[in-house]
Amino acid sequence: MRRYKRTLVAVAFATTVAAGTTGWASGNAQHPVTGPPPGSAAWTADTSLGRALPDPASAAPAEVAAFFGSLSDDERQWLVHRHPLVVGNLDGVPVRLRYRANALALRGTAYERLAGRQILAFDPRGRGQVAEVHGDLERARQVSVVVPGSDIDAGTFDRASDPYGTPAGMATALRAAAGGGTAVVAWTGYTTPVGVGLDAATGKLAEAGAARLARFTEGLAATGAPKPVLFCHSYGSVVCGLAADEVNARDIVVLASPGMRADHVRELRTDARVWAAKDDSDWISKVPGVQLLDLGHGNDPTDPSFGARRIPAELAEGHTGYFVPGTDSLRAFAAIANGAADPAGAADPAGAGVADPTAVGDRAAVAGGSLEGVAR
Structure with a gap:
């Protein structure tokens, strides 16, 4: 009976993906760039x-x-x-x-x-990979790394259309909101899925990306940079979930996430604080929060049962609206980037209320962040 139920779940999930009702409808298989x-x-x-x-x-x-x-x-x-x-x-x-x-x-x-520009990495292989620094990485008190999702490579790293859906646009907005003491790295250092096909629904590219992200953050530490905050968008949150136990991050923030290949934050085996944001209009909400073999990415990180701290995103719109200036999500991201969030004041994600990094009082001034007008 148990095997029968699991088969039904697998068939239903695969049918949902194939039918495109989750948004995973098309895409081209990619081969990850790895090695030296x-x-x-x-x-x-x-x-x-x-x-x-x-x-x-x-x-x-x-x-x-x-x-x-x-x-x-x-x-x-x-x-x-x-x-x-x-x-x-x-x-x-x-x-x-x-x-x-x-x-x-x-x-x-x-x-x-x-x-x-301040290009920290450029690899022309495949579709091209690039990492750009916004700010003064050598002197920054705080460092953040933006990890993007599908359809991002050296050619789409920044673009005029949908700028806040690109790592360069996200990094620009975050640095402007966080202030001069924070450096932000827009990191496209792995082969991302193209479209929303099978690559986006499985972990192959994320596994290769996780190894590259872990080494990249190890390199930051070797040059004297502080522990980074990871901002992981969409499929990038799958990468961050798989890398969580190796990146030695201060905070891991996932947004528009299909899952982190875990059902609870404990499974990430990280000491980092884990935050999650998702707006109601984001199509990612239609992706089933399950994982069967290598299909799907596990529990929704914004679900209270996952155990992450919830970030407000009421003013964000769509799948790429989280870094738009003026949104509550961007203001919260800036507070976390500046170290202003107080874990002692965070509500139990499984209990009443949610953790809110925009409600940490005067500690923001000490950390160099500004939370004026954030709490709603």
Whole structure:
């Protein structure tokens, strides 16, 4: 009988997806970009400095940071010019060197428009991956990382139409709301699903993305950055759920989430505070909060039974409206980014009421955030 019920659930769920009633109707299968940066073979074979260079496939970001710390400025610049794609993508390399290396790597490419910006990573393989820093990452008191969902790559990293549905637009809005003490990284460092097909309904791309996100945050720590806050949109929240026990984040914020591959925050095995936001008009609400084998992503993080702290999103509209200036969700995101949320004042998600980061009183001033006009 139990097997029969599970079969019925599986058939019903698969039929729902195939019929497109959840929004998962179309998409092209993607192959995740993994492994060390392009140009790594030439890098490891380079003996021009008279010593071995750290292997991009095996060296930890802390080892990379220590290696670059031992070089003279001339030696660092030598490597930047000989191996821009490796230096620009190697976690643990000093931030300014990565900016310089990626500016060189972007020249003559279809993404050359990004060359004048603070590009922390640029990988031309596949559909292209890119990470951009908004603010001063080397001096920031707080750091946030935006992890996007489907249809984002180097070509759609920013766009005039639906700007707040792109990582660059989200990061721009968050930095403006949070203020100058916060740096925000718009991170498109994994192969995202295209459309809302099978890739978006399964965990294959998210698993590859989780490993890359964990290494990226390890690289931030190796260069002296504070623990990041992760803002994970849509399928990006699946990535963050799988990476939660390795990213060493201060907070994990999921929005428009189809699930985190867990039924409760305890299953994420993280000490980070976990927050969730979803507006009533978001089509993601039609996605079933279940997981069967590799299909589906588990419980809705905004469901009280999941145990996350709920973020208000009454003023957000649709699937990409959470970072729009003036929304209650963006003001709450800025408060969390600045460390203003008080876990001691959060209501039990399973009990009466919900946790509200917009109601933490004067601690916001201490943390450098402003919550004026947030509580409604």
